[in-house]
Amino acid sequence: MNVVIVESPAKAKTITKYLGKGYEVYASYGHVRDLPAKDGSVDPDGDFAMLWDVDSKSAKRLAEIAKAVKSASRIILATDPDREGEAISWHVLEVLKAKKVLGGKAVERVVFNAVTKSAILDALNHPREIDPALVDAYLARRALDYLVGFNLSPVLWRKLPGARSAGRVQSVALRLVCDRELEIEKFVSREYWSIAAHLRTAAGAPFVARLAGADGQRIARLDIGSEAEAAALKAALDAAKFSVAGIEAKPAKRHPPPPFTTSTLQQEASRKLGFAPARTMQLAQRLYEGVEIGGEAVGLITYMRTDGVDLAPEAIASARNFIGKEFGASYVPKAPRKYMAKAKNAQEAHEAIRPTDPARLPKVLARGLEPDQRRLYELIWTRTIASQMESAELERTTVDILAQASERILDLRATGQVIRFDGFLKLYQEGRDDEEDEDGGRLPMMAKGEALARDKIAADQHFTEPPPRFTEATLIKRMEELGIGRPSTYASTLAVLRERDYVRLDKKRLMPEDKGRLVTAFLESFFTRYVGYDFTAALEEKLDLVSNHELDWKQVLRDFWADFSGALAGIKDLRTTEVLDSLNELLGPHIFPAREDGSNPRACPSCGTGQLSLKLGKFGAFIGCSKYPECKFTRTLTNTSADGAANGERAGVGNLGQDPATGDEITLRDGRFGAYVQQGNGEKPKRVSLPKNIDSRELTLDQALGLLSLPREIAKHPETKEPILAGIGRFGPYVQHGKTYASIGKDDDILSIGGNRAIDLIVAKESGLTGRRFGDAASAPARVLGEHPEGGEVVVKAGRYGPYVNHGKINATLPRDADTTTLTLEDAIALLAAKAAGQGANASIQGRLLGAHPAGGPVTVRAGRYGPYVNRGNTNATLKRGMSPETITLEEAIRLIEDKQEAGTRSRPKKTRQATPKTKAPKPTSSKATAKTAAALGKAAANPAAQRAKKAKQA
Known part of the structure; x- marks a missing residue:
């Protein structure tokens, strides 16, 4: 028997189908050891000896792997082909050595850039040893x-x-x-003006030319700095006669961009698809490891962590063949395109990210992929094919125009660009982060010396803009x-x-x-x-x-x-x-911006004599007065009431005016949980938080009074005749009918929301069709997901108690946060199987569905009272520090669940050292330790698992 070890169960599932009998594939579920979050895990005094903890999540799997290795004739480490993959293989090997199960057997390391049958079989024929340099780089x-x-x-x-x-x-x-x-x-923004002449040729064709010079002097973009200068130049052009001084046409080429690296894929997916980098990598991982297509797992793209831009010869040949058949011979370059690798790290300079088989067209795979998977695959596919297409051929034309006005000579210029041959642009155009100036379109025909007619002269004011924030x-x-x-x-x-x-x-x-x-x-x-x-x-x-x-x-x-x-x-x-002095110096321009009236931005608005500065408190930084404790003025770092403070209003308060009905003062304040408005100054004044769609800097008295009037009745329910109220609660704006509360949408205004919209929200909430499940409750159509393995269609429908999936006589309610537009056939089958097996028969499944557990039943991620957690059946497991409920994978969730099931019965993980560190003498116990402290220490010592969890949390 041959034992193959990979990182993930998805990859293991795909590889198993390719290898067949004689091979058993095991997944390590990522790294199996890590440095514990405590002092001494890396010992600089011991030549950087590293203390590794066997990952408790992987202890059971390592035992299974070790058991299989004992009887194996061949041991193959087939983790990913990069530094992290090499490290996982090294960790697994070190654990197997410590367990003494190898028995002198050789351990082979194989790498493949794509999870395809040919790539895997080829890798098995070319094994190597673990690369010590990659392991050293990881360490x-x-x-x-x-x-x-x-x-x-x-x-x-x-x-x-x-x-x-x-x-x-x-x-x-x-x-x-x-x-x-x-x-x-x-x-500091700077004013500038641009002047454009709207002209016509002798044949009457219109075009636009821009002022480029005056009286022999070139005019740059920012040179016209005032309205007076612009008006003088405009007046001269209004009286001028125009003629063509020269025409120049130049051919140009635009070459296709190289295929994707990790960073360019993340950038382009962000620009074109709106995906966060983490989401892009999550989707790419699935496409790489294997997706169910036609009843079998297929790896659709090559490895997604790479700096390389080159393609394998067979990939280039396949792409060129497709281009010739689909677009014609003129779109195929005479020689294959080769791109220069810019990798700074050789271990990550693999082949570029590409489809494993360009013949798998995105439109053909559409039914087998989730919507986001399909969009990302299509992006990778088109970029790869385009990278091997012919360059686009352009013609860029520049027309110089002479304008004569009495004693003044003005120069104008018109530019145009036409595509003579579209080349790769027929398939793909790279996205941009920001708008850039482009040459105009096609210019009309004209000849040197030709007189031009003037339609109008336009002078436009502009202001320079600061550099954009990063996306x-x-x-x-x-x-x-x-x-x-x-x-x-x-x-x-x-x-x-x-x-x-x-x-x-x-x-x-x-x-x-x-x-x-x-x-x-x-x-x-x-x-x-x-x-x-x-x-x-x-x-x-x-x-x-x-x-x-x-x-x-x-x-x-x-x-x-x-x-x-x-x-x-x-x-x-x-x-x-010293800390405060440095922070005040560096952050001064941000915390205390200069005022237009020239007054001191650090002057205390409460006492008038103190100076404001940054202070550090128990819960973080804040702004306080130098006259403390006599003056107790404080505010948060971002001063939401700067205008009010500048006008001498009370400490931390922006005065909006008075309530016409009561005469109470209405103020804007900044609290621990953000901005809010307050009515009056009594012991228990009414306060209302500002909704996210209201900018505190633009808040008016009328808006504040409207907020303070909440909750307000906006309609009667058409069936019960009970009032529907609008208000703001702990979790934001809402509408209410009886015991039903429905959050309003981000585009709704709590102050102006109408009765019809409120009724729609209430009905949607009572029907379970809120949030991302069906979007607009009025349009919740049934959607066919595909064929069930046992025959018949699997359909997602809208029901009285929310959306559900149906196959034959079996209905399974969707988890609360499931998105019906992206629900996959595989996930739906898992829900139906769980329902058929009697799981979840008495209650709907809550949370966001991650997929099916290998032992059966759905795995979900949920929001709980003490934070997000994952669930399967009766087992709940809290997400670990650093994990996000938005990006957690099925594999990570399974590890958490199995770890929770093992808790209480598992012994303390065995630790191994790479080198023996120097032993440090324990510090003497303080004589001031109280009996209470000693009791607490004794209790913690009696519960080592809790002690380790506490230390990890503190770290």
């Missing part, structure tokens, strides 16, 4: 990330309350976002340009920044939160080198050298730790006043 990165994160994060917790973590790459990416925001805040796509692009991070880290880095509340997405743009700016300012002040772009890029290059067998990994760690440990020691005795 170096893991050690560096631990040394930075485990040592720097506690410094933040002590010196900067409210901060959550720091990381080697994460903190540098955050700095990029914060630096861009600072550029925007410091930007997720442009941030990845910038990180790649600077050499920060690698393909396997981009998506996770951005996800961590959002999970830590360091940045937020606003209209698809990344904006730093105050917490993120504080962390960046602190690190720039006291760990300047370690958030430097050049330093981070240089460290990445050293790690690449380790991957290429050119540098010793422990030397990299020694060089890094020598300086970093000194920086940590220097911050140990740092006083709070």
Whole structure:
């Protein structure tokens, strides 16, 4: 028997079908060991010995693998073909060695770039040993990330309350976002004017020319800086005679972009499909590992973590053959296109991301793929085919025009572009992050010396704009340009920044939160080198050298730790006043922006004599007065009532006016949970939070009075005749009928929502058709998902109690957060099977469906009172720190569930050391320890599992 070990069950399932009898394929479910989140996991004093914990989630699977290995004749490690894949194979091998089950048997390492039968069989014929350089590169990165994160994060917790973590790459990416925001805040807009002449040829054809020069001087984009200058030039053109001074037509070519790398795929999927990087990688992983097509699992794309842009010869030949048949010989270049690889890391310089078989057209696969999978596959397919197509041929025309007005001579220019041969543009056009100026379309025919007629002269005012905030796509692009991070880290880095509340997405743009700016300012002040772009890029290059067998990994760690440990020691005795001084200096322009009237932005609006500055409290940073405790004025970092403060209004209050009915003062305030309006100043004044769709800076008195009037009756229910109310609660705006509460949509206004819309929302909520399940309750059609393996259609329908799937006489209610537009046939069959087996027969399944458990029954992710968790049957398992309910995979959920089932019966994981660290003497117990503390310690010692969980949470 041959034993094959891979990372994921999806990949194992696909490979099993290709290998057939004589092979048993086991999944490790990712990494099987990791560094425990506690002191000493990496020991700099012990030559960077690393303490590994066998992952409790994988203990049972490792036992199964070890049992199979005992009787195996051939052991094959077939994890992914990159550094992480090599590390997983190494970890598995180390565990098998420790269990002494190899018995002298050779262990083979095979790699394949695509999960296809031919690629797998070819890999089995060319085994190798585990690459020690790739393992060393993994160890170096893991050690560096631990040394930075485990040592720097506690410094933040002590010196900067409210901060959550720091990381080697994460903190540098955050700095990029914060630096861009600072550029925007410091930007001073500049006025400029453009002048365009709307002209006609002698034949009457219209076109537009722009002013390019005057009296022999070239006019650049920003040269006309005032309305007076623009008016003088416009007047001259109004009186001028126009003629063609010259015509120049130049041929040009536009070449197709190369096939996708990891970063370019994430960028293009963000631009064209609106996918977050994490979502793109999740979908690509499924397409790579195998998707059910025609009753069998098929790997549809090559490996998705790569810096390479080259294609395999057979892929090029297949693409060229398709292009010739589909578009004609003129679209096939004379020679195959070869692109230069820009990989900085050889271990990630695999083949570009491409379809495993270009003959699998996106439209043919549409029924077998989820909508998002199909869209991503189509993007990869079209980019790959286009990369081997002929270049587009263009003609760019420039017409110079002379305008003579008495003694003035003005120069204008018109540009046009036409496509003579569309080439690759017939199939694909690359997306853009921002609008760019393009040459115009086709210009009319005209001849040199031809007189032109004037229709009108237009002078338009413009203002320069600050650099745009990063999108997720442009941030990845910038990180790649600077050499920060690698393909396997981009998506996770951005996800961590959002999970830590360091940045937020606003209209698809990344904006730093105050917490993120504080962390960046602190690190720039006291760990300047370690958030430097050049330093981070240089460290990445050293790690690449380790991957290429050119540098010793422990030397990299020694060089890094020598300086970093000194920086940590220097911050140990740092006083709070020093921290505040640095933060006030760096964040001053953001917290206290200059006022138009020139008044002091730091002047306390309450006492009038104190100066405002940044303070640190138990729950984080805030703005306070220098006259404390006499003056107790405080506010959050973002001053939502700056105008009111400038006008001398009371501390922390923006005065909106008076209630005409009562005379009470209506104020805008900023609280712990955001902005709110308040009526009066009594002991229990009425307060209402601002909805997200109301900007506090634009809030009017009428809006505030409307909010304070809530809840209000907006209609009578047509059946019960009971009132339908609109109000704002703990979870935002809502409409209410009896005991039914329905949240209003993001496009609805709580102050103006009408009766018909409110009734629709109530009916939808009472029918279970709210949220993402069917969208508009009025249009909830049945949808055929496909054929059931036992025959008959599987259909998703709308029912009285919500959407459900149907096959024959079996109905299965959908989980509460399931999206009927993206529900797959595979997931529907899992729900039906669970219902047929008696699971979930008495109640509908809640949460978001992740898929079917190998042992049967659906696996879902849910929102609970104490945070998100996953469920199967009677087993609930809380998501671990760093996991997101939006991106958790079925495999991760299964690991959590099985880990929970094993809890209480599993012994403490066995630990192994790569090298023996120096033993440190325990610190003496304080004589001041109370009996209560001793009892607590004894209780914790009696429950080692709880103690480990507590330590992990604290770390």
